Amino acid sequence: MARYLAQIIIAGTQVVGRAFARALKQEYAASQQAAKNAGGGRHGARMAAADTVSGMTLQEAKQVLNITDITDIETLQKNFTHLFEANDKSKGGSLYLQSKVVRAKERIEMELLNQQKTQDEKLRRSSGGTSS
Numbered sequence: 001m002a003r004y005l006a007q008i009i010i011a012g013t014q015v016v017g018r019a020f021a022r023a024l025k026q027e028y029a030a031s032q033q034a035a036k037n038a039g040g041g042r043h044g045a046r047m048a049a050a051d052t053v054s055g056m057t058l059q060e061a062k063q064v065l066n067i068t069d070i071t072d073i074e075t076l077q078k079n080f081t082h083l084f085e086a087n088d089k090s091k092g093g094s095l096y097l098q099s100k101v102v103r104a105k106e107r108i109e110m111e112l113l114n115q116q117k118t119q120d121e122k123l124r125r126s127s128g129g130t131s132s
Helices: 002-037 039-054 058-064 073-086 096-129
Strands: none
Touching: 058 096, 073 096
């Protein structure tokens, strides 16, 4: 009886281990594909990471805040403020929608930061190559 129980436990552990390994491979492949779709390179990897962290793509964030140009900070802030206040729970708004508005603004801010980092790296590479 104990022998059969041990065999069942071992078989179960192997099944779970294989399933975990398969899920890990799929997640890695999805991550690589997301980085490639985002333009590849470090910037693409940063975009994919930002999508994962915020739970929202850049396109979705732009739609939520009703903007086309993420560098138009004035419109971004105006739309954010309007939507955030319109969805205030004390005014009968939706906490869910309010949180989507906040996440959208955070996602756009992450993208602006990623773009700045990419520009800084390009500048460092170009200035480092000419000063040698």
